[in-house]
Amino acid sequence: MQNDEAIWHDIRYIHCCYMAKIETGIFCRNPYNVTGLCSRSSCPLANSRYATIRDHDGVFYLNYEKALELIDKHLLYWPEMLQHMNTCSQNKGEDNVNA
Template sequence: MQHDEVIWQVIRHNHCSFMTKITTGNFCRNPYNVTGICNRSSCPLANSRYATIRDHDGTDF
């Protein structure tokens, strides 16, 4: 989607408070990013098709 691309460009080229840069790559501290990798397909902020299912006291959210 077009708006996802705009959000990703802002995150990648400006600032994302969840992004952590180290020598081996960029990682994501967003609790809804299950891979921990900072990339377009794993970014819950810039991928409207991304979903995270988490268990909370026996109930999926």
């Protein structure tokens, strides 16, 4: 589990590659920061409660639960892929022994 306060301290006072300091203030170039302001409440890196709605090919992604659902859906075939890869590598090893 992330500690928002520790992350904010590190990126605000040590280093943040998204931070832009100019004469009028300190801004954020992170594409998930919708305000553009460098502040703890609008920092997508240091605020675990921060959410951004994103459009990806006409599909809008809103929340953490939906993201987990999509990840689970795409990982359904992962065990089959691992089994196939193991079978292929075992067959490759047998070919080398028989050569």
